[in-house]
């Protein structure tokens with residue numbers, strides 16, 4: 001039997017597996033079976049909680065972070081980064097006394113994209129994600145609709161596409177992945193579609209979005225996707241810094257860009273614990 005915790009950040013849901021010493025034989029097949037919404041637990045991805053020193057990709061950061069976020073997409077593929085995943089991961093560490101929430105500088109977490117730090121404040125967990133790199137123009141195509149977009153590196157790859165005013169966000173069929181340019185995104189891409197939102201108190205800009213995630217399909221929320229959308233919204237507004245409210249089907253995330261970095265914040269909760277019969281998956 002395998003013990004698990006289930007958590008989510010604005011509806012982007014994860015199976016959390018505690019494997020501090022790296023003894024679990026976690027395979028793409030097991031990840032996909034756990035994430036299966038009919039035959040398994042169901043999730044957009046798996047977060048393995050493993051000591052950085054015990055994971056080959058985390059060992060280099062073991063001096064700075066005790067824990068490595070071993071993130072897997074629902075189809076069993078890896079991703080370099082997951083913004084909502086980090087927030088749920090830190091919620092797990094704090095709930096289980098595995099990290100000090102009052103530590104100066106926040107809770108450090110090693111990821112495939114490097115070290116991030118998170119700060120908890122009640123229901124909200126904010127992560128210093130570093131400044132996203134807005135770097136290229138490209139397109140996404142769905143059937144007859146081709147939408148120009150902007151490539152953004154948040155540790156993982158994103159393509160942010162502003163919809164024409166005549167195409168409502170709700171009208172998109174994201175059951176299948178939008179086609180993208182493999183020359184720009186050789187490792188695949190997460191595609192965000194955006195439309196402007198009404199003014200929101202406390203934010204300089206407001207954007208609504210939906211996302212098709214590499215390896216997980218359409219999800220209710222994507223933290224790095226919101227980060228990418230926030231960075232493009234600020235660029236398009238001619239601003240170097242500011243606060244962007246990003247509304248997704250699963251709720252609101254806030255992106256705050258200052259001279260040094262970019263913060264991603266929003267709720268992160270643990271909702272269930274249990275055991276799963278590995279042999280029955």
Ligand SMILES: N[C@@H](CCC[C@H](N)C(=O)O)C(=O)O
Pocket residue numbers: 012073078079080081082083084085156157190213214215216219221222223224225
């Ligand atoms: N939902 C995540 C992103 C997860 C990884 C992504 N699917 C990829 O393959 O890059 C988030 O909250 O950032």
